[in-house]
Amino acid sequence: xxxxxxxxxxxxxxxxxxxxxxxxxxxxxxxxxxxxxxxxxxxxxxxxxxxxxxxxxxxxxxxxxxxxxxxxxxxxxxxxxxxxxx
Numbered sequence: 001x002x003x004x005x006x007x008x009x010x011x012x013x014x015x016x017x018x019x020x021x022x023x024x025x026x027x028x029x030x031x032x033x034x035x036x037x038x039x040x041x042x043x044x045x046x047x048x049x050x051x052x053x054x055x056x057x058x059x060x061x062x063x064x065x066x067x068x069x070x071x072x073x074x075x076x077x078x079x080x081x082x083x084x085x086x
Contacts, residue, residue: 005032005048041067053078055085
C-alpha cells in the first residue's frame, strides 16, 4: 500500500492520472503526518513524509525499511528483500 499526507480525493486523482494502481493508497491527512511520524519518516522541514519502503510481516513486525531521497525504488530490489525474508 502507499501512504502520503495528501487527501483521499487527491489520491484518487493521482491514481486516475496513472491509469490506476494495483494497491491501496492511505491518506495520512489528519492529523497530518501522524503515521509517517510514528514510522520515523516525517520530514518536518517540508511537511511531508519521506519516500520509503517498509516490509511488514504477518505479525506486524517491520522486517525491512529503506528511505529514498529521489526517484522510485527498484521493484526487483524490494522483491529480493521479500524473498529473503520469506
